[in-house]
Amino acid sequence: QKEVEQNSGPLSVPEGAIASLNCTYSDRVSQSFFWYRQYSGKSPELIMSIYSNGDKEDGRFTAQLNKASQYVSLLIRDSQPSDSATYLCAVVTGGFKTIFGAGTRLFVKA
Amino acid sequence: DARVTQTPRHKVTEMGQEVTMRCQPILGHNTVFWYRQTMMQGLELLAYFRNRAPLDDSGMPKDRFSAEMPDATLATLKIQPSEPRDSAVYFCASGSSGGIYEQYFGPGTRLTVT
Numbered sequence: 001q002k003e004v005e006q007n008s009g010p011l012s013v014p015e016g017a018i019a020s021l022n023c024t025y026s027d028r029v030s031q032s033f034f035w036y037r038q039y040s041g042k043s044p045e046l047i048m049s050i051y052s053n054g055d056k057e058d059g060r061f062t063a064q065l066n067k068a069s070q071y072v073s074l075l076i077r078d079s080q081p082s083d084s085a086t087y088l089c090a091v092v093t094g095g096f097k098t099i100f101g102a103g104t105r106l107f108v109k110a
Numbered sequence: 111d112a113r114v115t116q117t118p119r120h121k122v123t124e125m126g127q128e129v130t131m132r133c134q135p136i137l138g139h140n141t142v143f144w145y146r147q148t149m150m151q152g153l154e155l156l157a158y159f160r161n162r163a164p165l166d167d168s169g170m171p172k173d174r175f176s177a178e179m180p181d182a183t184l185a186t187l188k189i190q191p192s193e194p195r196d197s198a199v200y201f202c203a204s205g206s207s208g209g210i211y212e213q214y215f216g217p218g219t220r221l222t223v224t
């Protein structure tokens with residue numbers, strides 16, 4: 001079992017819809033969780049961080065964390081074609097060690 | 111505009127040659143990470159440093175890879191000798207140990223070993 005798992009996709013949603021991206025992790029002591037966006041040929045860009053159970057909203061993005069279920073999700077409201085990218089889930093497992101998931105490719109159709 | 115810088119951006123070399131990649135972290139950041147990204151393996155953590163001291167390099171092939179931080183403004187990743195399977199994009203990221211673990215990535219070095 002991989003330490004951080006994501007559905008590789010591609011996930012295709014129409015413009016204006018809600019995109020839902022999911023991530024599960026195996027290390028129960030993980031405390032810090034992040035979502036990065038990576039456009040093709042570019043470097044990962046931090047878009048959301050979450051540290052406690054519940055929801056965290058930033059503009060059109062909402063991160064959700066459920067530590068009991070070892071589950072992290074990212075919702076993108078009013079999806080735009082510019083949101084088309086690969087979304088990477090990252091989990092800090094101990095000290096500063098960060099494990100990334102394989103990423104979910106998102107396509108937003110105009 | 112604070113950002114992580116990496117040099118070179120692209121490198122093509124022949125098998126057996128030494129490759130050195132450099133990274134300048136964001137000023138004030140005391141944690142530096144090296145990652146390798148391939149289509150097959152995704153983003154893999156190779157090594158990371160805090161306050162210039164190596165914390166973990168278990169992700170690196172020890173026989174050919176080495177990572178150092180000669181000073182707070184420079185991190186290096188060296189491969190000697192290089193092999194075709196080392197072809198990948200190598201990213202450096204930096205962060206602050208202020209307890210939040212957020213990382214900011216450089217543009218990457220695309221390495222091709224022929």
